[in-house]
Amino acid sequence: MSEETQANGAEPAGTETAGAEPAGTELGTANAAAVVGSGTSAQWLARYGNSLMGVFGSPQRVLVRGAGSLVWDADGKEYLDLLGGIAVNALGHAHPFVTSVVASQLSTLGHVSNFFTSPTQIALAEKLLELSQAPEGSKVFFANSGTEANEAAFKLARAHGGSARPTILALEGAFHGRTMGALAMTAKQAYREPFEPMPAGVRHIAFNDIDALREAMDETVAALILEPIQGEAGVRPLSREYLQAARELSRGHGALLIFDEVQTGVGRTGSWFAGSAAGVTPDAMTLAKGLGGGFPIGAIITFGDAPSHLLSAGQHGTTFGGNPVATAAALATLHVLESQDVLANVRAVSDVFAEGLAKVDGVGDVRAFGLLVGFDLAEPVAAGVVGAALEAGFIINAPGPHTIRLAPPLNLSAEQAQSFLAALPALIATAVAAQHSKGNS
Numbered sequence: 001m002s003e004e005t006q007a008n009g010a011e012p013a014g015t016e017t018a019g020a021e022p023a024g025t026e027l028g029t030a031n032a033a034a035v036v037g038s039g040t041s042a043q044w045l046a047r048y049g050n051s052l053m054g055v056f057g058s059p060q061r062v063l064v065r066g067a068g069s070l071v072w073d074a075d076g077k078e079y080l081d082l083l084g085g086i087a088v089n090a091l092g093h094a095h096p097f098v099t100s101v102v103a104s105q106l107s108t109l110g111h112v113s114n115f116f117t118s119p120t121q122i123a124l125a126e127k128l129l130e131l132s133q134a135p136e137g138s139k140v141f142f143a144n145s146g147t148e149a150n151e152a153a154f155k156l157a158r159a160h161g162g163s164a165r166p167t168i169l170a171l172e173g174a175f176h177g178r179t180m181g182a183l184a185m186t187a188k189q190a191y192r193e194p195f196e197p198m199p200a201g202v203r204h205i206a207f208n209d210i211d212a213l214r215e216a217m218d219e220t221v222a223a224l225i226l227e228p229i230q231g232e233a234g235v236r237p238l239s240r241e242y243l244q245a246a247r248e249l250s251r252g253h254g255a256l257l258i259f260d261e262v263q264t265g266v267g268r269t270g271s272w273f274a275g276s277a278a279g280v281t282p283d284a285m286t287l288a289k290g291l292g293g294g295f296p297i298g299a300i301i302t303f304g305d306a307p308s309h310l311l312s313a314g315q316h317g318t319t320f321g322g323n324p325v326a327t328a329a330a331l332a333t334l335h336v337l338e339s340q341d342v343l344a345n346v347r348a349v350s351d352v353f354a355e356g357l358a359k360v361d362g363v364g365d366v367r368a369f370g371l372l373v374g375f376d377l378a379e380p381v382a383a384g385v386v387g388a389a390l391e392a393g394f395i396i397n398a399p400g401p402h403t404i405r406l407a408p409p410l411n412l413s414a415e416q417a418q419s420f421l422a423a424l425p426a427l428i429a430t431a432v433a434a435q436h437s438k439g440n441s
């Protein structure tokens with residue numbers, strides 16, 4: 001492999017396709033190296049700054065290649081990926097089964113408009129209905145992301161409520177996405193304020209507070225939307241009692257109960273869906289993130305006849321949603337999760353994290369729900385721990401100044417989890433020392 005292609009991290013292009021071809025000649029097959037070029041991390045980051053909108057701030061690293069739970073940056077440094085693209089890479093990177101199914105689908109039929117359907121779309125809808133134990137009459141709509149799945153949920157609520165029921169209840173701390181409907185249901189002021197006015201009718205109520213819910217629920221409420229475990233807010237679970245009360249109160253008042261399982265669904269918590277683990281069936285549930293194993297796809301499942309007929313022909317749609325490649329990626333991911341009993345691994349490795357983290361000095365509350373793991377630090381050094389972890393070759397995330405979140409591939413091994421636990425005390429010490437020296441200077 002030449003230094004150039006190594007730096008890019010991709011395999012060299014085939015001899016018949018090396019790099020740019022003069023116009024009009026046979027292109028043959030190639031890989032990304034033929035269309036991307038190469039560079040060091042510093043070179044790529046300079047180009048990023050000149051060409052990409054700054055909404056994500058400055059990227060932490062330029063990643064070029066992955067295999068399982070490992071990824072490599074443009075300078076060849078290796079990392080254990082304990083964030084998995086924020087709960088997306090359910091089977092890690094470049095899973096051979098998923099990769100081969102996606103490649104074969106793309107080389108057979110990549111896209112059709114929604115004037116048509118494809119076997120993968122139908123088979124995935126059936127599979128999701130089976131896994132979610134949806135009753136007769138339940139249906140699926142495919143989108144491309146979590147926020148889009150929640151836009152469909154928002155429209156479902158409006159279609160159900162009409163003008164008589166204009167209210168949508170959401171919870172403090174909620175994150176449902178960045179498009180306008182989903183943003184209206186997201187709680188964080190900093191995300192909302194620059195884009196006001198929000199779509200009307202959304203009210204945020206206290207988190208995990210059954211009395212507050214009882215008080216807010218009346219005949220003007222079209223829907224209650226909630227994450228069974230809030231991920232972006234730092235892995236905060238709703239109690240089983242709250243989820244059950246949410247089911248009873250929304251049913252009692254004729255409102256829809258909508259679970260946003262974009263982050264918690266598809267095996268992330270050790271069950272297929274976090275809400276069903278609490279014994280609660282919602283009227284609708286949104287999915288995305290892990291569903292495509294890294295390929296973009298979102299979905300909303302409506303449970304039973306009534307919610308499944310709220311949106312009629314022409315009332316909602318998408319160009320890309322449910323396309324053959326995305327649905328093949330999701331089917332392949334679900335096939336691996338199911339046939340390899342990956343959910344058993346999720347539960348076992350979750351225990352490794354829970355037990356190990358409880359023994360680390362400087363770690364407070366530990367919230368391990370399958371492989372969605374949050375833990376609090378005694379000092380507000382979470383960003384420093386993330387930085388120290390990167391230097392040490394671990395990718396983790398800080399959803400708040402005191403909180404670390406892990407959402408690794410669901411097939412992470414116990415040994416890989418242990419390697420992070422062994423490194424963590426030094427990462428915290430480094431972050432605390434840096435904080436103190438900043439305070440002293």
Ligand SMILES: Cc1ncc(COP(=O)(O)O)c(C=O)c1O
Pocket residue numbers: 086145146147148150175176177178227231232260261262263264288289
């Ligand atoms: C619970 C939840 N809902 C919705 C979203 C939005 O998903 P996306 O970023 O795919 O639009 C996220 C993303 O973090 C999420 O965690």
